Amino acid sequence: MIIETIPCLQDNYSYLIVDEQNNNACVIDPSEAKPVIDLVERKNLNLRYVLNTHHHHDHIGGNEELKKKYNSKIVGYKGDAKRIPGINVLVENNQIWKSDNFEAKIIHIPGHTTGHISFYFFNEKIIFTGDTLFSLGCGRIFEGTYQEMFESLNKIKSLPEDTKIYCGHEYTLQNSKFCIKHDPENLNLQNKISKITEKHQKALPTIPSTLKDEIECNIFLRAKNVESFSKLRDLKDNF
Template sequence: MKVEIIKCLQDNYSYLIINEKNQNACVIDPSEAKPIIDFVEKKNINLKFILNTHHHYDHIGGNNELKKKYGVKIVGFINDKDKIPKIDIFVENNQTWMNEDFQAKIIHIPGHTLGHICFYFSKDKIAFTGDTLFSLGCGRIFEGTYEQMFASLNKLKKLPIDTKIYCGHEYTLKNSMFCLQYEKNNKNLEKKIFEIKDKLKNNLPTLPSTIGEELACNIFLRAKNLEDFSKLRDLKDNF
């Protein structure tokens, strides 16, 4: 399974996952259709599914056009069935969604939205974490509670440490400044910031990250308890 990173809108990332044997593919969170169509056409990809981590417009904006053009099926969380227009396939927490090309475990990770999910491809150790876990950060709490977000991040922390993390936005550099401000002597973080800057200088995405790197550097995963986490989340909202 190959992952292609597609830049969308200002700072969003959509992802194509491709079965290289037959070029069958899914797109994760198509913010807009055009960059996806351009890539699919250029590489002769058979787009089969849209996987949505949550219902925000910058994650589903391309759904309709892609569905119209390619007849793809839209996959999303069952409780978001009224929030994701034209959704076809409903998935639930802990379910394994599978077909002849792909197999992903669904992990319900509420907080940013109530119906937010992670698609975890366990065979390849790849997780699409949407706007819940960012590299060096986590999403704002819009619909859920601090408790829910903290519990959701704890679920993701339990994935194997070499799991690759692909998230919804390129926020890594800004996030790193926040981590550094509140954890000044983290050598792992210093090393990661050096790598991030190097990637950005070369116009490359800072993703994927890994669970191991996030455990070592992401202050939100390093928070000891709900109280510390909540304080950090408030500080970050005004950072």
């Protein structure tokens, strides 16, 4: 399977997962329909599924148009059935969602929202983390608690270190400024910032990251307890 990154809106990413054997595809968090349609049509794909990590508009804005055009099935968390437009398939924590050749474990990761999930394609070692884990950052806590977000990040942290992280926004460069301020002696972080800056200068995505990189460099994953995590999250909110 291949992953196509689709820039949307101002700084969102949607992702197209393509099964090259049959040209079937899933789209993760379509902020808007047009850029997804453009890619699907250009590559002559069958857009079978829309996978939503959470209900915020910049992650579900293209749902209904894509469903109408391609008869795609919309997959989302059962607890958010009333907040995700067009939802067909309700999934829950630790469920294995499998259809066609696509297979992912659903991991409930509340904090940013109460119904936030990730899609962990364990055979490919790829996870789509929405707005819970960013490269060098984590999402704001809107509906959940610090404890929930800390535990959600630790769920992701427990996966194999070579897992590729695909998140919902291109925030990496800005996140790096916060990380280096509070972890200035981190050589791994310094090296990652050099690579990020180079990509940014070339207008290239900084995503995917790897879980190994995030464990070494992301100050939120390096927090030892919920108290220190909470202080960092408050500081980042006002950074």
